[in-house]
Amino acid sequence: MATVRVLVGTRKGAFILTSDERRRDWTVDGPHFAGWEIYHITGTPSDPNRIYASQTSGWFGQVMQRSSDGGKTWEAAGNDFTYNGEAGTHKWYDGSQHPWEFKRVWHLEPSLNDPDSVYAGVEDAGLFQTRDGGQTWQELPGLRAVKGDLWQPGAGGMCLHTILLTPGNPNRMFVAISAAGAFRSDDAGQTWRPVNEGLRSDYELPDAEAEVGHCVHSIAMHPSRPETLFMQKHWDVMRSDNGGDLWREVSGNLPSDFGFPIAVHAHEPETIYVVPILSDSYHYPPEGKLRVYRSRTGGESWEALTDGLPQENCYVNILRNAMTVDTLESCGIYVGTTGGQVYVSADAGDHWMAIVRDLPPVLSVEVQLLP
């Protein structure tokens, strides 16, 4: 029977949750890096025991951690994220230009086949890569060349939070940035172009259909359908069926189309999940009910999943890196909340249980299956 290992990043450390594939009884290990913010902790597809973590602090800056034994022991890796060449400026909250300044690593995306190769999405938004297991990091500067002076920070900062690699096509990558939008590379990250046509940001941008500047919160892809992308934007749930060339709204009957994460079922490419949040100024679920919404039609038609989730007095948020799915035959869904709960559904969202209830605010959730 496989072991399920859930990697949880929180405001005050990392936690490792393990179970068998029934996903009913769990062991909680942590905190690792106690007292530090762990924006993201994730394993590598080609070596599950190689785990990387982004450890940050307002006092002491960025530390990168690497484990080669599944999180039992750790070693500090390289933490020099110097932008390539002249860093330049981007738009600030008040519309003025502001210098590009590295703050932290938001997201780590290991290569699909090399545990020493990892992409890092950082704030202020940029894309870095290591090919030596995290000892050194080099920027892929072509991304910021795409009208970077027009990018601006969202409420959470100007962060590159989503990196999608394309199975079978190492040249194609997608990233998403708040608030710059979605971008695609077809040459392994050397050059990029915005893929935001069809997005509308009536309340955030003077030109609602601008080429860049949209506050994209998360993008997801099913590995069997790399041309189809699903997006949770600041407002609106969107999909594209041509690799981001054109998006259309699929918010349908959601109670709110504001939210942060979006995920795709491991075995059903048209089954997707979002967690509606009341609005950008509330950042908690409508009616105080935590409801994951599932669409089995690739959007438009949504059903609320509530069994086992709090349906009264619940005012937590689910952040953009805090929902994921496993690849067991009965697909598991995992969400972590700003209230410190990590919930699992072992049956694609029909029933939920709390793995743990009182962690620090959860920033990220990833899952691994171990033989």
Next chain:
Amino acid sequence: MRIQVALPTHLRTLAGVSGPVQLDVVEPVSQRAVLDALEAAYPMLRGTIRDPATKQRRAFVRFFACGEDLSDEPLDRPLPDEVVTGKQPYRVIGAMAGG
């Protein structure tokens, strides 16, 4: 010279030490020489006290010694004798900003 450096809790944990660290620092013993020696002995601390590229003190880090705040003193100025002789530690402090 043998210098004592006291680190804040999170940096002690990161460095894997439980108390003040002892460093051999070449004379003249300045803040820069101590910080260079600290980062050479404990490379996992690089970037946590000073920016890795500019070597500027991080905004929420302070340097104290002998009851004085040396955070904005010139980095190449010699440290007090009590620090140079190891009687007093050079203190790296996380600025008070936690409520």
